[in-house]
Amino acid sequence: MRPAYNLDKIKFGTDGPTFERAVGLYESGKVTQFEEDLGGYSAVVSGTQPYRVFVSARHYDRGSQKSHHFSDDIH
Numbered sequence: 205m206r207p208a209y210n211l212d213k214i215k216f217g218t219d220g221p222t223f224e225r226a227v228g229l230y231e232s233g234k235v236t237q238f239e240e241d242l243g244g245y246s247a248v249v250s251g252t253q254p255y256r257v258f259v260s261a262r263h264y265d266r267g268s269q270k271s272h273h274f275s276d277d278i279h
Contacts, residue, residue, distance in 0.1 A: 207245075208262045217265065 215223050229235055229249060237248040244261040248254050253271055260266040 206261075207264070214264050 218226075229251075234250040235247050236250065237246075239246050244259050246256060246258045248256050249269075255269050255271045257269045
């Protein structure tokens with residue numbers, strides 16, 4: 205499913221510090237296990253503890269995150 209938004213829409217629809225933090229996490233390799241599913245996209249983000257994020261394919265401002273206790277195979 206192709207998203208109904210692009211990087212520019214996200215950049216200008218999000219506050220600067222949040223956008224820059226997201227780019228930094230991605231560029232430093234902390235966004236892993238990216239998957240496309242029926243309604244959008246999910247990935248695991250390595251923060252203090254790994255957490256899974258989901259973003260709607262139609263609305264980048266609709267999503268969720270959930271902290272998980274992952275096994276040692278996730279880095």
